[in-house]
Amino acid sequence: MIHRQRNATEGRDHARETDDTPVPDPRSGHRPPAPDGDGPAGVRAEDRLAHPGPGRSLRRLLQPQSVGLLVVLLALLLLVVVPEHVWGESARTPAPSVLNQGPSADHWLGTDGLGRDVLERTFVAGRLSVSLSVLALGLGVLSGVVLGAVTAATGRRVAAVLSGTIGVLVAFPSLMMALFLAVIFGAGARGSTLAIGFALAPYFARVTEKASRTALASDYVAAARSLGVSGPLLYVRHVLPSISAPVLTSASVLSGTTLLAFASLSFLGLGVRDPAIDWGSMLKNGVGQLYTNPATALAPGIAIVLVAMAFNAVGESFTHEHRTRPAGKRGRSTRPIAADEPPRAAPPGPHLVHVDRLTVEAGDLRGEHAPVVDFSLCLHAGERVGLVGESGSGKSLSVASLIKLEPAGTRVRATVHEFEGTDLRRFRADRALRKHLAGRISLISQDPMSALNPVISIGSQMVEETVVHGHRSRREARTRAVEVLDAVGIRGTARRMQSRPHEFSGGMRQRVVIGMGLMDHPALIVADEPTTALDSTVQLQVLDLLKRWTNDAHAALILVSHDLGVVSNLCTRVLVMYGGRVVEVLKVEDLRRAQHPYTRALVETVPDLDAPRERRLSSVPGRPPEPDQRPHGCVFAPRCARVQADCTDRMPPLEQSGPTRVACFHPVRDLPHEGAAHHG
């Protein structure tokens, strides 16, 4: 029910700006307010705000793919306009002296049955082929959008009839529809254009109807309605704009089909007819001479293929544009990443997990960057550690890399990376190690539904996993599954084993996932936001379950959460992450005397049931930096209320300071609630 924001996944081009405090920005395109007496300023204000400004669109036009698009469009336009003027006459005039000739210097592609130059005719034919296809496509889009929008807007009964009709029409192959309609509208250029246009309409109607319904059901239309916006204005403002993207996509997909459908109709004699020529009618005439001069049929055929490709390319670039507009500031300067250090010999210790200076590097469109830097953690058996931070702080990626589940495209380096004394850096190559680890470490994710196969019964899934890992036989596994489900508090285990995931409630599903993770007696449980999607009472039960189980089985737990309350409830130690780095490590009971300004502020942002209501919650202004735009020096410096000159020189190392280990040059040492946390 709760969808957490994943800031890191959204491309943005202004990581420096703050969330709360308006800061004047020289880069901003903000215009000063209109001076008094500037006529109807309100209307203009709205208009001006409507357009992002000429600079942006000009820059977009100059991008390479836009240039390519312009070239293709220009070529198509020239094909429609120029050949008709240059060769129009001669392409249509029969020349009895040169009937059916092969290619020669005078006629590069030879001549047809009436002695007309094939190359000239191919070019001239492009005019009708291209323009009529575009016209038919336009007609299809227009009639389809109107039909679809009407269907979405009308009452339930009428809509059902219209929608059903559209469905039936979509089921017909469009070429068959076009043939049928061509008979009705009559042969010839106009008839076939109408036929193809209306044959395409159902597709666009279906797409429009669906997109309109989505928009009509959205919260922003609900908000507009409660503001009193209704009728045509509601459609023009909020519904129609949202159908442009899907309609454009379908148009691009269907553009090639349209060209082909047109050629087919003409080929069958239902489309363009002499003296007018298009590629379909040329093909029709050319087939007869396929053996004397293959060019008469090949030339229009090749032209159809080329232009169909051009159509698709245009459509593709339009839809691509729609999907990926502003891609953020790309190609930011590559952060130099420290060269590999020789691995130090780690003393074999009692640690279950021992990771030192784990760094995750990733390369994407924005260039090389390191989303996680110098992550270190020592974990004893049975210990419960929490990892907290805002979205995008790198906490999930750190633990995923820790248990060798780093996403594709990232590289993990660490000076020490051990689990139960085994060096995990040779994990990729060592198959036996992987199988062994699969039972020793279990992962519980935020969304239990994504961890479960929806079509297989719970029992089979639990059994299958452990059997595949080779830890036990099928029968043993079944016994163990019943045992585990009992332990996580699922009643009627024998029956429940047969149930599929959707038959469980959210809390029950998460219990099942936890149960699955416990099948193999793991030594380490990694729980990534295990209770974020659950109700608070259910959350408490799941946390109790995790606590009880880790105690009983003496398993260690790494809990990733943005919720300090959850971490305090379950863990003994907390690692606070910010901007890909661990900025503070402390015991849960020391949270309120945390020394890092970020931790301190984070603690004071959480509302509780004891503090006097009059006191305002503190907030951390601004937002965390994107991985590729982290500042030089302390990562928190841009948002820190205590920032001083030396903070921007280098990243402070994690050092012991009183009860906590903190990465800050100026840690907060005074008592809580009188500190430097920003109250806003």
Added chain:
Amino acid sequence: MDDLTFHGVDITYGPAGVPPTVKSVSMTARAGQTLGLVGESGSGKSSLARAAVGLVGISRGRITLGDRVVADASARRGRPRPSRAIQMVFQDSVGALNPRRTAGQTILEGIAASGHVPRADFRPELERILDLVHLHRRHADRLPRELSGGQRQRVALARAIAARPEVIVADEVTSALDVSVQSAILNLLRELQEQSSLTLLFISHNLAAVRYVSDHIAVMRDGQVVDQGASATLLANSRVPYTRELVKAVLTIPPLTTT
């Protein structure tokens, strides 16, 4: 300023005969105060919110704002006309903003709906409202996808404020946000409510957040209000077991121990 009152409201989805999702709810959001509505998923709190702004029809009872009727089950069938006096802010700030309209355009729609501002004053009014929700003026030219979650929620709030409503219904407005951003939005809600003496219906599953924002609290479970009272006393000593269970489930950071 008038009270927003629910008189024995039922809400039923689907065909007749289906048990109602919300069952005879009666409660009042006092004028100029905040009523917190807390409950778990499926308790019917969002249905009530949508009924208050006319997005969902009610099957029994009435919702009134002072002596004006907002929704009435005994009236003619069909969706009620939404009243401008009650505005809603949604949980999902992505879905609540038209992705193709800038923040400024979105807020201007609210200003235009208020009917109080002559067109010539739209721009200054827009700037005033941006200031109210602590957004910079340059944010007005941004599309929703160019804003952060917290900023988007501010824009949604600004649109509601701009219409100069008497009541704002805030449905889980912070649950999709990071904790640090959540506190900023909670502060903003309190600030706006105090400045413009709005009536606020604040809906959340987060009891601590509800307590922080609200003067009165109603607890919902399975479509019914099981407990209500002043927030100061309700959470401390309620006799309703479910309320106590909810209070117990609030996880907080341990207080400072003197060592």
